[in-house]
Amino acid sequence: MNNQPTDSVTSDKSETIPDKMDDQLIFADESERLSAQVYSRANWKILIVDDEPEVHSITKMVLRDYSFLNRGIDFLSAFSAEGAKILLKDEPDAAIIILDVVMETDDAGLKLVKYIREDLKNRIIRIIMRTGQPGKAPENDIITNYDINDYKAKTELTSQKLFTTVTTALRSYNDLQTIEKNRRGLELILNSSAQLFRYQSLKTFAAGVLTQLLAILRLNDDAMYMRGSVFAAACGKEELSILAATGQYEDFIQKPIHTVLPPNAHKYIEIVMKEKSDLFIDDCYIGYSISQSGTHNLLYLTGCENLTEMEKNLVRIFASNVSIAFDNIYLARDVVKTQKEVIYTLGEVVETRSKETANHVQRVAQMSKLLALKSGLGEKIADIVKMAAPMHDIGKIGMPDSIMSKAESLTFEEFEIIKTHPVIGYEILKKSDREIMQAAAIIAHEHHERWDGKGYPRGLKGEETHIYGRITAIADVFDALTHKRIYKPAWSHEEAASYIKTQEGKHFDPVLADLFAKNLNEFVEINQAYADGGNEDNDE
Structure with missing residues (x-):
C-alpha cells in the first residue's frame, strides 16, 4: 500500500483531512466499497482511484469550483482497483x-488500465496515472506499454498543473465523444434506414421514422430536446x-x-x-420531401434549441433517407394497389359468370382477414390472405356457361366438371x-378440401390443407349460405353459423370454426358492411 503523506496539491491548507479515528470509521474494511455520490447528469464525471483518503x-x-x-464536475471515488471495476460498470460515461x-498490489493501477481498455473496450475515458512511488512504475515503461493519457508524480501535480491536466483531458474526451456520437449516429441512420425500407404500411412506416429519429437523438442523454415532440405528416390532393x-x-x-x-x-x-427545403428555426425542425407521385411529406420536431451542428446534420441525413423510403413506400403501395385491382376484377368477373354478386369476393376477403387475425397469423399474413382470397374461385373461368348458369341441381357428371375448377385456378x-x-x-387449390379428408380435388385431411385454404373455406361457405343464389334462397346468419358449428371437425378446421363462432358478430358486421351494391374496399 502507498501510505506516504501526500503534498501533491497544496493550494488550500484549510482543507480538513480526516484523522485516524475518522479513517477507521469510514474506511476500515471498505477497500472494495465506493463512496456514495450525488451528482448531476449535466456535469463531467471524474473518478478518483487511490487508497489514500x-x-x-x-x-x-x-x-x-472547476468548470x-x-x-462542473461530479466526483466518484474508489479506494482500490477492484472497487473501481465495480464503479466503472455502473458509470460507463466517466470522462476521466x-x-x-x-494500491492493493504494486501493479493494481496498471492492471486496471488493461481492464478498462481491453475488457470494457472503453477507449474514450482519459486515464491520468498519478503515483507517489515512480520508482515502482517508471514513466517510460508505463507510457510505452499501457494506454494511458498522462503520467504524473504526486509531488509534481500542483494545483495549477492539476487544473491544466484535467482541462486537457476533458477537451480530448469531449472531442472523442463527439466523434463517437457522430459514428454511432451514422451507424444508426444506416441501420434504421434499412429497417424503414422494410415497412409496407405508410402509417407503420411513419411511426417507425419517429422511433428511429428519437433513437438517433438519444445519443446525447443530457439533451433537453428529448422532452420535445415529433410527428410525421403527409398529404396528396387533400390537406x-x-x-x-x-x-x-x-x-x-x-x-x-x-387544427x-x-x-x-x-x-x-x-x-x-x-x-x-428543410428548416431549423426557433426550437423546431421541419423536414420536407415530395414523392414522385406528388405527395408532400413533413417531419416536424420540437425542442431542438440544444441541438449541436453535428446533431442537426444527423437529423438532415436521416430525413434525406426518409424521403427516399417514402418514395419506396408509395411505389410499393401502387404495386399492391394494382395487384389488388387485378385480383378483385378477376374475382368479380368469375362471380358474375356464376350469377353471384361482385361483393361476394369483398366479403370473403374481409372475413378471411379477420379469421386469420383471430387465429394469430399476424397483420402482415392476414393482409396477404385478404388480398389473395378473392381469387378462390378463379378456376371457374374455365367452366362451361351451361353449368355456371344452371338453376337446377347439377348432375353427377356436371359436378365432376365443377370439381376441376380448383386445379384450373391453381394452374393459372x-x-x-x-x-x-x-x-x-x-x-384456389385448397378451399374445397375438408378437415375429414372428403373434400376435393385431392382429398387432403386435417392440417394437410394449408391454413389459407382452411380459413377461406369458412368465409366462402358462410357468405354463400347467407346470400341468395340461383339454386337456393339466403339463410339467416344464425342458420349459417349453426351449420358451420355442426361441421367442426368434419368440413371445417375445428379450431377455426370455434373462433368463427366466438366472434360471429364481427363476421356479421362485415357481411352487412359489404352488402350487395354497397361499399368498396378502401383499406390502405
Missing part, C-alpha cells in the same frame, strides 16, 4: 480517471394530416395539422412547402413468384 479530499477541494464548457499505480406522433401530438393522429399547430408553426410550414396462378399470387394459388 487524503488524496480524494484534496483533489476534490482543488477542483470544487469546463459550462459544466485519476489513477494511483500502487396535411398527422400519420404518426409522439409527445404532445400523439393524441392527434389522423387530424389535419392546421393542431400554433400559428407560428403554420408560418414555418408554409415557408418549407414553398421553398421545398402458380406461375407467379409474387407472394400474393402464391397465396392465391394455394387458396
Whole structure:
C-alpha cells in the first residue's frame, strides 16, 4: 500500500483531512466499497482511484469550483482497483480517471488500465496515472506499454498543473465523444434506414421514422430536446394530416395539422412547402420531401434549441433517407394497389359468370382477414390472405356457361366438371413468384378440401390443407349460405353459423370454426358492411 503523506496539491491548507479515528470509521474494511455520490447528469464525471483518503479530499477541494464548457464536475471515488471495476460498470460515461499505480498490489493501477481498455473496450475515458512511488512504475515503461493519457508524480501535480491536466483531458474526451456520437449516429441512420425500407404500411412506416429519429437523438442523454415532440405528416390532393406522433401530438393522429399547430408553426410550414427545403428555426425542425407521385411529406420536431451542428446534420441525413423510403413506400403501395385491382376484377368477373354478386369476393376477403387475425397469423399474413382470397374461385373461368348458369341441381357428371375448377385456378396462378399470387394459388387449390379428408380435388385431411385454404373455406361457405343464389334462397346468419358449428371437425378446421363462432358478430358486421351494391374496399 502507498501510505506516504501526500503534498501533491497544496493550494488550500484549510482543507480538513480526516484523522485516524475518522479513517477507521469510514474506511476500515471498505477497500472494495465506493463512496456514495450525488451528482448531476449535466456535469463531467471524474473518478478518483487511490487508497489514500487524503488524496480524494484534496483533489476534490482543488477542483470544487472547476468548470469546463459550462459544466462542473461530479466526483466518484474508489479506494482500490477492484472497487473501481465495480464503479466503472455502473458509470460507463466517466470522462476521466485519476489513477494511483500502487494500491492493493504494486501493479493494481496498471492492471486496471488493461481492464478498462481491453475488457470494457472503453477507449474514450482519459486515464491520468498519478503515483507517489515512480520508482515502482517508471514513466517510460508505463507510457510505452499501457494506454494511458498522462503520467504524473504526486509531488509534481500542483494545483495549477492539476487544473491544466484535467482541462486537457476533458477537451480530448469531449472531442472523442463527439466523434463517437457522430459514428454511432451514422451507424444508426444506416441501420434504421434499412429497417424503414422494410415497412409496407405508410402509417407503420411513419411511426417507425419517429422511433428511429428519437433513437438517433438519444445519443446525447443530457439533451433537453428529448422532452420535445415529433410527428410525421403527409398529404396528396387533400390537406396535411398527422400519420404518426409522439409527445404532445400523439393524441392527434389522423387530424389535419392546421387544427393542431400554433400559428407560428403554420408560418414555418408554409415557408418549407414553398421553398421545398428543410428548416431549423426557433426550437423546431421541419423536414420536407415530395414523392414522385406528388405527395408532400413533413417531419416536424420540437425542442431542438440544444441541438449541436453535428446533431442537426444527423437529423438532415436521416430525413434525406426518409424521403427516399417514402418514395419506396408509395411505389410499393401502387404495386399492391394494382395487384389488388387485378385480383378483385378477376374475382368479380368469375362471380358474375356464376350469377353471384361482385361483393361476394369483398366479403370473403374481409372475413378471411379477420379469421386469420383471430387465429394469430399476424397483420402482415392476414393482409396477404385478404388480398389473395378473392381469387378462390378463379378456376371457374374455365367452366362451361351451361353449368355456371344452371338453376337446377347439377348432375353427377356436371359436378365432376365443377370439381376441376380448383386445379384450373391453381394452374393459372402458380406461375407467379409474387407472394400474393402464391397465396392465391394455394387458396384456389385448397378451399374445397375438408378437415375429414372428403373434400376435393385431392382429398387432403386435417392440417394437410394449408391454413389459407382452411380459413377461406369458412368465409366462402358462410357468405354463400347467407346470400341468395340461383339454386337456393339466403339463410339467416344464425342458420349459417349453426351449420358451420355442426361441421367442426368434419368440413371445417375445428379450431377455426370455434373462433368463427366466438366472434360471429364481427363476421356479421362485415357481411352487412359489404352488402350487395354497397361499399368498396378502401383499406390502405
